[in-house]
Structure formats: C-alpha cells, structure tokens
Amino acid sequence: MKRLVFILFVSGVLAAGFVYYISNRKTVDQGRERLNGNKTITQRVDEYGREARGRLLPYFDKAGVPYPPDEIVLVGLKDEGKLEVWAGNDNGKFRHIHDYDILCKSGKAGPKLKEGDRQVPEGLYRIELLNPNSKYHLSLRVNYPNAFDRARGAEDGRDDLGGDIMIHGANVSIGCIPIGDEGVEDVFVMAAETGIENISVILSPVDLRKRELVELPDSLPEWTDELYEDIRKELTKLN
Numbered sequence: 001m002k003r004l005v006f007i008l009f010v011s012g013v014l015a016a017g018f019v020y021y022i023s024n025r026k027t028v029d030q031g032r033e034r035l036n037g038n039k040t041i042t043q044r045v046d047e048y049g050r051e052a053r054g055r056l057l058p059y060f061d062k063a064g065v066p067y068p069p070d071e072i073v074l075v076g077l078k079d080e081g082k083l084e085v086w087a088g089n090d091n092g093k094f095r096h097i098h099d100y101d102i103l104c105k106s107g108k109a110g111p112k113l114k115e116g117d118r119q120v121p122e123g124l125y126r127i128e129l130l131n132p133n134s135k136y137h138l139s140l141r142v143n144y145p146n147a148f149d150r151a152r153g154a155e156d157g158r159d160d161l162g163g164d165i166m167i168h169g170a171n172v173s174i175g176c177i178p179i180g181d182e183g184v185e186d187v188f189v190m191a192a193e194t195g196i197e198n199i200s201v202i203l204s205p206v207d208l209r210k211r212e213l214v215e216l217p218d219s220l221p222e223w224t225d226e227l228y229e230d231i232r233k234e235l236t237k238l239n
Helices: 002-035 041-063 147-156 181-194 224-236
Strands: 071-077 082-088 094-101 123-131 139-142 165-168 199-204
Touching: 041 082, 041 094, 041 181, 071 181, 082 181, 094 181, 123 147, 123 181, 123 224, 139 181, 165 181, 199 224
Parallel strands: 071 199
Antiparallel strands: 071 082, 082 094, 123 139, 123 199, 139 165
C-alpha cells in the first residue's frame, strides 16, 4: 500500500512539473529572445528609421526622386570600394542618390567560384532578405548563388559554391560588403520601405562605365567574358 501511495505521489509531482513547463515554455522562450536582442524588421525600422530618413531625404530631394522610390539599384564596385545607390520611379529613369564606402575588401577581381575563396561575387543579383539581428548590426542578403552561378557551376563541375553574401554594417568581412553601421541603417531602412522585390544589385570588379577591366587571373572560366558583358550592359543603363 505504501509503495502504491509513493508511486502515485511521484506521478503527481511529475505531471505537475510537466504542466508547469508547458504553460511557462512560451514565457521562457520569449525571455530568451529578449536577452538575445531579437527584433523584427518593423522594430528595426522604427528604431533607426527617423535618423536614416533624415540622412536620406536630402539626397533624394537633390536627385528629384520621391522617397521611398519605386525601384532601387545597388551597385557594388569592388576595385573602387564603393556601394552606389540609384533610385527611380515609373518613368524608367534612374538617378544617382548616394555612395557608401566599402570599409573592408576581401579577395580580388573575378567572380566567386567556391566556398572559402574569400571572393565577393560578381554578377546581377537581388536582395532576398533583410536580417534585423545580424552580428554585424544589420544586413541584407544577396541571392548568391543565383541561377547563372548555379548553371555555370554545373557546367564546370563545381558544387560547393558558397553563400550567405551580405551587405552589412561594421568594417570587417570575408566575401561580403561592409558599409558601416550608419550606412547599413540607411540601406536597410530604404530597402524595407521600398520593398526588397523592387531592389536589384550589380556587383562588378570595376566601374565598367568608365574603365576597362583590371588584370584578371588566367585561371578564370571562359564564361567570365559573358558575365562582364551582362554587367556592363546593366551599368550603362544607369548613366
């Protein structure tokens, strides 16, 4: 009889503990999220939007483009160390808005070919997500590898193409594009308020509107010429 009472007592304690755990798990998880500083995109825009717009609006006013614009093109020039912002509306014309310094360079001229090559990609891309909780303050993820990269990789027999290429804050990077905390606040807020579906990205070894290509490694794939011609055509639309 005593053994039965003891078993019932233990079972009751365990059941009560399980109910307490289930009922409080959400609260615990929410507390952990707060400790980790997790924020939504909307919360980050609320946090940084006023100051970012204060910096951005004079550039847009000078260019004669309403804010937020219908479309944005981000142009990353590797050799020049610049991220250009171009914006346009439904007239199809783009205006130069502002440049941000790329604060740390990684790799050299030439497209990214594999994981760990430290290369910043080169090509025509999109922004596929905004990360409001980046360890580099804020970030925007470029959709590398895109369809072109995957197709060329398959042709070459390359399957470990790498990824997670970001435009982010701070001033350190390997294969990404760091533009400082204030710079990424501007671009993050602008992207959120324009809509990432309306943003394209051109990543080029040099400004092909003004310069010829720098010397390239002999080992680059044959399709690199095709890629650079595509980049040149898109850059020319922004003149």
